[in-house]
Amino acid sequence: MLIRENVPISELTTMRLGGKARFVIEISELSDIPEAYKFAAEKKLPTFVLGGGANTIGKDEGFDGVILLNRLKGIEVISETSDEVVIRAMGGEEWDDFVKYTCERGYSGIECLSKIPGTVGAAPVQNIGAYGQDISQVLESVEVYDRETHELIVLGANELKMGYRSTIFNNGPLVGRYFIVAATFVLENEECLEPPFYNSLQKYIDEHNETDFSPANIRKMVSNIRAEKLPDPIHEASAGSFFKNIFIDDGEGAKAKALGIKVWEKADGRKMINSGYLIEGAGLKGARMHGFKVSEKAALILINESAKSYADLDAARSEIRNKVQEKYGFYLEQEPVEIPIGKKKEAS
Numbered sequence: 492m493l494i495r496e497n498v499p500i501s502e503l504t505t506m507r508l509g510g511k512a513r514f515v516i517e518i519s520e521l522s523d524i525p526e527a528y529k530f531a532a533e534k535k536l537p538t539f540v541l542g543g544g545a546n547t548i549g550k551d552e553g554f555d556g557v558i559l560l561n562r563l564k565g566i567e568v569i570s571e572t573s574d575e576v577v578i579r580a581m582g583g584e585e586w587d588d589f590v591k592y593t594c595e596r597g598y599s600g601i602e603c604l605s606k607i608p609g610t611v612g613a614a615p616v617q618n619i620g621a622y623g624q625d626i627s628q629v630l631e632s633v634e635v636y637d638r639e640t641h642e643l644i645v646l647g648a649n650e651l652k653m654g655y656r657s658t659i660f661n662n663g664p665l666v667g668r669y670f671i672v673a674a675t676f677v678l679e680n681e682e683c684l685e686p687p688f689y690n691s692l693q694k695y696i697d698e699h700n701e702t703d704f705s706p707a708n709i710r711k712m713v714s715n716i717r718a719e720k721l722p723d724p725i726h727e728a729s730a731g732s733f734f735k736n737i738f739i740d741d742g743e744g745a746k747a748k749a750l751g752i753k754v755w756e757k758a759d760g761r762k763m764i765n766s767g768y769l770i771e772g773a774g775l776k777g778a779r780m781h782g783f784k785v786s787e788k789a790a791l792i793l794i795n796e797s798a799k800s801y802a803d804l805d806a807a808r809s810e811i812r813n814k815v816q817e818k819y820g821f822y823l824e825q826e827p828v829e830i831p832i833g834k835k836k837e838a839s
C-alpha cells in the first residue's frame with residue numbers, strides 16, 4: 492500500500508485546482524481498502540475516494556484527510572453466449588481501456604461512451620452517459636466495500652437509483668459510504684446499434700456516409716466527434732461538462748418555449764433543456780473570465796487556462812450562472828463533485 496504525504500490535489504484532478512491532500516493512498520490490492528480506512532480512522536481523518544479526478548474539483552485549502560486512489564486492475568469475461576456477454580472490470584481500470592476492450596471483441600452496449608476520461612469505478616457514481624447511451628442500460632451490479640460494516644457486498648443496478656448523472660453514490664444519505672471495487676456489465680454479443688442515432692452522431696454518420704455500425708466503428712466515430720469538440724484532459728484542464736442539463740416540468744417547458752429555448756423530450760417522456768444552449772444564448776460561448784474559458788466548441792465545458800485558485804472558479808461560475816439566470820431565469824447546477832477541505836481545516 493503506497494502512502495504519500497502532502498500531495499497537491501491539482502495533480503490528481505483534470506481541472507488542476509486544489510491545495511495539498513494530507514495523505515494519498517494508492518489502492519492496488521483488495522486488502523489495501525480496509526487498511527487504508529484503518530489508517531484514516533487511527534489518525535481521525537476523513538477520507539475521499541478518487542479515480543482519475545475527471546469529475547472532481549479541489550479547493551485551495553486542500554484536504555486535511557486521506558484520499559484513496561483506486562488503482563485496482565483487471566477485466567474478466569464471466570460468461571459469453573452468442574447473444575450476450577457478462578463482463579466484470581475492476582474499478583481502477585481506465586474507463587476507455589475497458590470500452591476499447593469490449594469494442595475490439597464486438598460487444599455492444601458502451602461503444603458510445605468511448606473516450607470518457609476516468610475510471611470504471613467512478614462510472615456508476617454519476618451514471619456516465621454520452622451520445623444516447625448511459626451505463627444504467629448495461630450495468631448489472633457493482634461490488635463495493637462498505638466502510639460502515641467493513642464488508643464487501645454486491646449491489647444490483649436496480650438498487651442504485653440510477654438517473655441522469657445521479658445515483659445513490661452521489662445523491663442522498665449513502666454518499667461516501669461505499670468504495671466501488673468492481674462493476675459487472677451485460678453487453679450484447681455480435682449485435683450492432685441501429686439508426687436513428689443521437690443527433691450529433693447521426694449527423695456525423697450522414698456526412699461521412701457511414702454504414703458500418705459495429706461497436707468498433709461507432710467507437711471510431713464517437714472518438715472523432717469528441718476529438719473535434721471536447722478538450723483532451725492531457726492538454727487542456729477541465730472537468731468536462733461543468734453544468735448539468737436541466738429537467739423541467741410542463742409549466743417550465745411552456746416558459747422555455749416562449750423564450751425560444753429548444754425543449755428536448757427524453758425517451759422516458761421527461762422534458763430537458765440543454766444548459767450549453769443557455770450559456771451560448773447568454774453570449775458566453777468562447778468567453779474568457781478569471782483564468783477560465785467557456786469552450787467555443789461546447790459551451791457546457793469550462794476550460795482552466797491559467798486559474799490557480801478556487802476563488803477564480805467561484806467567480807467564473809457565478810458570472811455564468813448570473814448571466815443565464817438574468818436572461819432565461821434558469822439556475823445552472825454544477826456537475827463536478829468538490830472535495831471537502833477536511834475536519835481540522837473546517838474547525839480552524
Ligand SMILES: Cc1cc2nc3c(=O)[nH]c(=O)nc-3n(C[C@H](O)[C@H](O)[C@H](O)COP(=O)(O)OP(=O)(O)OC[C@H]3O[C@@H](n4cnc5c(N)ncnc54)[C@H](O)[C@@H]3O)c2cc1C
Nearest residue numbers: 542543544545546547608609610612613619620671730731
Ligand atoms: C474532457 C472531459 C469529458 C467528459 N465527458 C463526459 C461524458 O461525456 N459523460 C459523462 O458522463 N461524464 C463525462 N466527463 C466526466 C468524467 O469523465 C466522468 O464523471 C468520470 O466517470 C469520472 O471518472 P474519474 O475516475 O475521473 O472520477 P473522479 O473524478 O475521480 O471521481 C468522481 C466521483 O466519483 C467518486 N468515486 C470515484 N471512484 C470511486 C470509487 N471507486 N468508489 C466510490 N466512489 C468513487 C469520487 O469520490 C467523486 O465523487 C468528462 C470529463 C472530462 C474531463
